[in-house]
Amino acid sequence: GCDGEVGQIENLIVAQGSDADSLDPHATNDQPSSRVKKQIYETLITQDENMELQPGLAESWDQIDELTFEFKLKEGVKFHNGEELKASDVEFTLLRALDSAHVGHIVGAIDPEGIEVVDEYRIRISTVEPFAPLLAHLAHTATSILNEKAVTEGGEDYFRNPVGTGPYEFSNWEMGNEIELVRFEDYHGEPAHIPMITFRNIQEDGNRTIELETGEIHIAYDILPQDINRIESHENLTLLRDLNFSTVYLGFNCEKEPFDDVRVRQAINYAINVESIIDAVMEGSGEVATGPIGPEVWAANMDLDPYGYDVDKAKELLAEAGYEDGFSTTLWTNDNQLRQDIATIVEEQLLEVGIEIDIEVLEFGAYLEATADGEHDMFILGWVTVTGDPDYGLYSLFHSNEFGEAGNRTFYANERVDELLDKARRSAEPSVREEAYMEVQEIVREEAPWLFLNTGEDRTGLRSDIRGFVNHPAGHHALWTVYVEDEQ
Amino acid sequence: MSEKIVEVKNLKKYFQTKKGPLHAVDDINFFIKKGETLGLVGESGCGKSTAGRVLLRLLPATDGEVFFEGKNILKLNGRQMRKARRDMQIIFQDPYSSLNPRMSVEEVISEPLLINKIYKNKKDINKRVKELMDTVGLSQRLVNAYPHELDGGRRQRVGIARALALKPKFIVQDEPVSALDVSIQAQILNLMEDIQDEMGLTYLFISHDLSVVKHVSDRIAVMYLGKIVELADYNAIFKRPLHPYTQALLSAIPIPKVDVEQKMIILEGEVPSPVNPPAGCRFYGRCRHRMEICKDTNPTLTEVEKERFVSCHLHP
């Protein structure tokens, strides 16, 4: 059958490459945690896999004025501890989130004074200044609604006694190893199919594939590109591949010679055969990025021309910039296999145009610190537009207020870009925003503070009898819709 | 002949051990006359080697004085001491560990010359090394040999050559022959005697082998557990030992003759530990003549006859 009857398995085993750090939405903002939290908690608003906003715990919402939204909560929603969801919980949650170092930025636009409980089921939320992406931010797992009583009772240990309103409730956590969730029987929506979920931590990427093959697990997240063929050709397995919100880029330090010259940056964009990188490093997965945000993000500019691989053009540009004999520089990356592989190829290809690169691999911590301080020449990083809204993907990265740690590690500054980003952020009008973002993307593409590499892809391996699973571009996938197809 | 070249006064050496201070040498007094050989005998662990080493300041003394040609060498500073060392040398028991396995015969013998900068050029040093090798009866072809290629007797000769290199006046011989076979032992003993006669050397000859000591010494000191119990002319000691320990020691040596009937005095028990030794006479526990007084009062070394010292309550 296929219309949602209870699956035949008792326990859905899902493997990912790392254990959750914390199940307190305000304590961390890492993907493995979010994937678990997604099953436990709910947000006021949700985004479906097409990134359309859908009602979540809020049945409906209205924009009261430029700064304020009013949300009407669904009634009769129960937390896992039996409490009922009230507007006060929402207020509590948002205030707590604002205080959190980890997720503060997601709700940062909200004015703490401007949260107003209208009645038990109605709440108003205001921002300090007009902030168009607010609704998208409220769909982020970091704004999952908590129960005040549970949080207070949980105290310092709340992170391992999470209480939400979601379809699964927390059952057990063997730290570092696995987390067990069980179906929440009082769930306000359609109950989950499978009674129990176990998130297993299998660090070695290749091992997740092996475990999937040997039938030890049902779902494996983040399948290695190298294993794509293996799973796709396996008779009992299915591979789901979908583009996601991530973009991988090679940034130039635009304040430093020679990258302060736009021609040099463009030249490098021409000098690199991005397609060959995608082929060699990612086994062809994902897509060549033509601009700073990928097609899944709202208002992505799909008309941008890819630079393409053109060594002659690159040489020409370099010559114009006065580097006909090339130059030596460094390329930084952290100890991430993908980025290292990219660096390896970039190094080799840039030799063609006379640019000699020293690759420096830094440890993640050191890497973040050094790139924030602007010590680097070139570096490789990625960005995930978690909210699916271009503000998240463009503002931090290209606004000159956001130098360094804040996200703009290329130290790229362009007044027009700043102006457009500010405008789009403030405007409530989607078309105005869209237009602004389109222009930003054009400028950025032209001025090339990045070597645009690729848009990422989520690869989830499933046993073939698993149904109802869809990749969510933000990377945290819903599991309550999953069931097992009957063998008939 | 009666000039004292070495005089030891109240010399003490205690080692700090986990169990307490180990009285290796406990207040000994003696002197050595120029040109003579003083034999120092005693059983294993009684402190003979320690005495020899402290005397040469190879080990720091705990207390006491050592006069060499009138100077208290324990008070000399580094430079003076280095100078004094030229006159006082030592030959060791173990022909294996006393030579650096990584140094050739030539290197060993020339080391003292180099350190003390006796000669300016290499040729002179080589000449002197050859000379020394001749003196001790080492074939020239061995100059480049390493210790492991030599047998015990030859090694001991190398050790002797090293000791002679600086033309010392006084040599401490710490059991120089006890590791050697009898036939080789005799060769070395003869050699040392010849050298002594030739160079007018003074020896302190340490050994546990009484027959050897008797053969080489003019006077003999008998040690027991860090103390000298008897000291006298060799003849006197052998003909008429006074201390009960000396008596037992002498009687215990098997005599290689078939026609003499030997009466061994068998001591009970074994040498007690030198850590925190008893207050009284050190020999108390094994003595055949022990008396009440011996238990708590340590006898002192007294001259009971001319040049005859005994430390025993039987001979007050």
Added chain:
Amino acid sequence: MSSQIPNKGKKEKTKKPPKKRGQWYEVWKRLRSNKAAIVGAIIIGVLVLTAIFAPFIAPTHYRTQDLDNRQQPPSFEHLFGTDNFGRCIFSRVVYGSRISIQVGFVAVGLAIVVGGLLGAISGYYSGHVDNIIMRLMDILLSIPGILLAIAIAASLGPGLVNVMIAVGIGSIPRYARIVRASVLSLRDQEFVEAARAVGANDLRIILKHIMPNCLAPIIVQGTLGVAEAILSAAGLSFLGLGIELPKPEWGAMLSEARHYMRDSWHMSVFPGLAIMITIFGLNLLGDGLRDALDPRLKG
């Protein structure tokens, strides 16, 4: 003293003194008669030669890529096949010998110099100095070597030099202990006293009399230590701490190859074998040296 009687049993005594052949000659003689050690020495010899002549042996540079010919199985063109960048694995393994040798010897060299010095001071002067140094060593020893190396490498950041330092520091205590023990046993040897008796000062005694005699255990431990260092470094590389792209460190090659193991066995097998054979050779040589340096230990 020699016999006057002509003796045909023994050869005529030579007039000229024979060549100076120290203990090392004996050691060499013993080593030579040990087949396993010779095999080890040959392996290490070949390795060293490979490292020296890498550019002449390797058909391509270790970084030369050919993205169209990725993961090719072994062939005449590429004896060990190619990797995921189409680089010739044979060339990379050949160049990799340079890194392994460097890492092994530098790390152990560092450990020997520092550890040896500490051990010598500790052993020679005993007392408080000894106590402080040895307690320090205890502290270092109470963290398992690889973990210490990880901690050090992580705090210094990835890179081969840091790996060398990390691995080196981790094995300092071992050499300190060995040297200290040797010094302690040598300090009271009579030849040391003899040197003092002829007026040698501390410096001379340590350098001329004690150190040369500590050499044997250090050499043995050092040889085996190089093996361990290479393994540790490979381990660190495997964990991502030794990386210096695009240098062909064997451990890093293995680490990268693990994602391709199932399709392209050659990517992991050859660097794996390279490590194995190197360690094998060092162990054979180390064991042989131990037997040769201390014949008493020989079975």
Added chain:
Amino acid sequence: MFRYIGRRLLLLIPVLLGVSFIVFSLMYIAPGCPAAISLGEQATSREIEQLKEQMGLNDPFIVQYGRFISDIAIHQDLGRSYNTNAPVVDEIIGRFPTTLTLAASGVLVAVAIGIPVGIISATKQYSLFDNVAMVFALIGVSMPNFWQGLLLILLFAVGLGVLPSSGYTTPMHMILPAITIGTSSAAMITRMTRSSMLEVIKQDYIRTARAKGQKESVVIYKHALKNALIPVVTVVGLQFGYLLGGAVLTERVFSINGIGGLMIASISTRDYPLVQGAVLFIAVTFCIINLLVDILYAYIDPRIKSQYK
């Protein structure tokens, strides 16, 4: 004996202080700020500053270290992880048994192989068995653990499909990792047992035993083995410690979530309390194992027993 154990445990304190100081310093001088790492690539400087203040990272080194030490001394608490906010002790307790099991199984494998093979090799010196065993022992030492682990997975999990490849949920899961981690130690123990046995067989008291008319097998197993095991016990003890550390690689290969992985992860996220906790835990374990070995020693060797007062 008890006084001896007491004294040894007391001596642990300065060692652990030293260890914690070294680790703390290492972490402190390491570039990269825990707050920034914890917040990830997409954090803002305001957030980082806020978190730094919250975590007390703006205090001078001595203050931070002092706080850490006083927390242990006063609250008997290792603090909470920067990353997860879980008590460090809980994080460790969650993973430590796994690592300990892994190391112990490794030692078991090593001893089960190493000692018998070593004995046989020694008693049949230069025989075919001896030669083959020694070559295998050498291969065991020479093969990088992680590579061996990967090969075992390929063979037994992928190829034959008889054993699981990752995680630790059932004892079956421990088989491959234990073999992986145990073989190099097995090799070490084999060689050690063999050479120790050969050494002992040459001793005078073995000759005495033979001169009594004792059977060769009794001479070997009664007289020689116990003496030969003395140095082997030290090696086994050391190997245990070494395996605790070496588990890092094996854990990685088999995706076992043990303390090694935790330590590496916490080092790279600069989770100071967790690193400290993990290292201290391992150091304590290591020291306790050493103590146990020393006690075991005394059991085997009466000469040593008399020194423990």
Added chain:
Amino acid sequence: MKSKELLKIKDLSIEYRTDEGVIKAVDKMSLEVGVGETLGIVGETGAGKTTTALGIMRLVPNPPGKIAQGEVIFRGENLLEKTEEDMRKIRGNKISMIFQDPMTSLNPVMTTEEQIAEVIILHQNVGKQEAVEKAKEMLNTVGIPVERGKDYPHQFSGGMRQRIVIAIALACNPELLIADEPTTALDVTIQAQVLKLMKNLKEEFETSMIMITHDLGIVANICDKVAIIYTGYAVEYASKEELYNNPLHPYTQGLFGSIPSIDEDEDRLKPIKGLMPEPTEIPDGCPFNPRCPKVMPICLKKLPTRTEVKTGHFVNCHLYNGNDDKVGGA
């Protein structure tokens, strides 16, 4: 010959094959020990004394050692032809041995009474309990307090350990006791204790004995007959009185000349010149020829044979071979 023959060694040769070459540690050795007799074997380091003893016990380590030829006839039976099984019944029971170094010849991890009891259990049909009782008796016999039976070897001094070794050797009341330099490692006063004990026990147990030593004093003290050996080769063999009063072989004479006398004054010792040859480079002919003051041309060529110069006094020397050249290699 005082009495019946207990042990007869005939032309015994033992070799060690080493990297440096073949060492003939024992070379055509012939000796006899009568019942109740004590034979002293005297020789310098490396002469082959220990090897001879091990040869009798058939305990020569193999490899590298090997008994090349000869016979060891004990009570009329050639031990070299016995099975290992039979040999084990003899060791520790009929023939036992005391080794040179008391510090190392006891198992450090077994209590003393266990070690004594072990040999009793092996050769006497008794249970463990009884064996331990007997072991205690033995301890008593050698003068060690019985309650110390539970102690380990390291808790005893050298002299006491040697007594424990003696207790083990005598526990089964052997017919022949081989003592390999039992007192060399001991101090003179302790040596005297041990020698006295051995003498007494020998009489009490009526044991024949081979006393290996390099000390002519000990031989004079305890032995009936003496064999002087040089480079694995018995150069002179006679009753003690005969040998001491009338040493014939130049080596024997040299030995006597080398030891300082305790009761007489001599100015100079008369040592043997030269050194022991390397064990792998034993000269042709008489091995002593390079050092012999009376060397003759024949000595360089021929190994002298055993000649009975007087009843019971055998010498291997060309001086006493008469002009009989034929006996050379017989």
